[in-house]
Amino acid sequence: xxxxxxxxxxxxxxxKQIALIKDTAQKHVAPAVLRAAIDMxxxxxxxxxxxxxxxxxxxxxxxxLKTDDEFDQYIQHLSDFLLPFPNITGQQLKKMFPKxxxxxxxxxxxxxxxxxxxxxxxxxxxxxKFIVYKLEGQLxxxxxxxxxxxxxxxxxxxxxxxxxxxxxxxTKAKNSKNPDYYKAIGNLxxxxxxxxxxKITNTDYLTAFLKESLGI
Ligand SMILES: [Zn+2]
Numbered sequence: 001x002x003x004x005x006x007x008x009x010x011x012x013x014x015x016k017q018i019a020l021i022k023d024t025a026q027k028h029v030a031p032a033v034l035r036a037a038i039d040m041x042x043x044x045x046x047x048x049x050x051x052x053x054x055x056x057x058x059x060x061x062x063x064x065l066k067t068d069d070e071f072d073q074y075i076q077h078l079s080d081f082l083l084p085f086p087n088i089t090g091q092q093l094k095k096m097f098p099k100x101x102x103x104x105x106x107x108x109x110x111x112x113x114x115x116x117x118x119x120x121x122x123x124x125x126x127x128x129k130f131i132v133y134k135l136e137g138q139l140x141x142x143x144x145x146x147x148x149x150x151x152x153x154x155x156x157x158x159x160x161x162x163x164x165x166x167x168x169x170x171t172k173a174k175n176s177k178n179p180d181y182y183k184a185i186g187n188l189x190x191x192x193x194x195x196x197x198x199k200i201t202n203t204d205y206l207t208a209f210l211k212e213s214l215g216i
Pocket of ligand 1: 155156157158159160189190195196199
């Protein structure tokens with residue numbers, strides 16, 4: 001029995017590659033062109049899992065697939081091996097934000113933990129957004145200011161266009177010469193984090209943002 005080994009963002013990446021293959025196939029390109037697209041997608045997918053076992057590599061290998069049905073079954077099968085977001089209770093969340101005495105907790109029972117790269121919820125009364133992520137093996141959380149941008153734009157986390165909000169946070173960066181120094185960082189991200197979690201294909205920006213905010 002192979003253990004779960006695929007992260008949400010990795011499955012999103014794989015789905016994106018499959019969509020590209022289907023798109024190429026629909027254009028009725030020469031067989032060699034389609035073959036090249038499949039081989040390229042396969043190499044990119046296998047490249048995401050440098051430590052995969054031979055069983056896992058076999059499961060991920062899509063070079064023999066041909067029909068849309070086969071590609072759909074392939075995704076369906078891989079979905080069974082999604083690593084869920086760590087189980088976390090409301091009490092644990094409260095401990096992560098000790099300064100926030102009126103922390104509004106999300107309804108954890110409504111969240112599908114197998115489809116989360118990061119856990120996030122909004123408190124619209126105080127215009128706050130909370131983000132929790134497993135960074136280098138440890139769950140970390142940050143609180144950001146959050147203002148709906150009222151427009152469509154690109155999200156920094158998932159790099160997709162959609163309804164975004166402006167979010168900003170004061171980092172823990174210090175300046176020895178100026179005790180009043182502070183540095184705020186901000187950006188546009190998806191207003192709806194469950195949508196963002198469906199689209200995010202890598203965590204480069206998310207982890208860099210969290211490390212800078214937390215001063216790690
Ligand atoms: Zn997003």
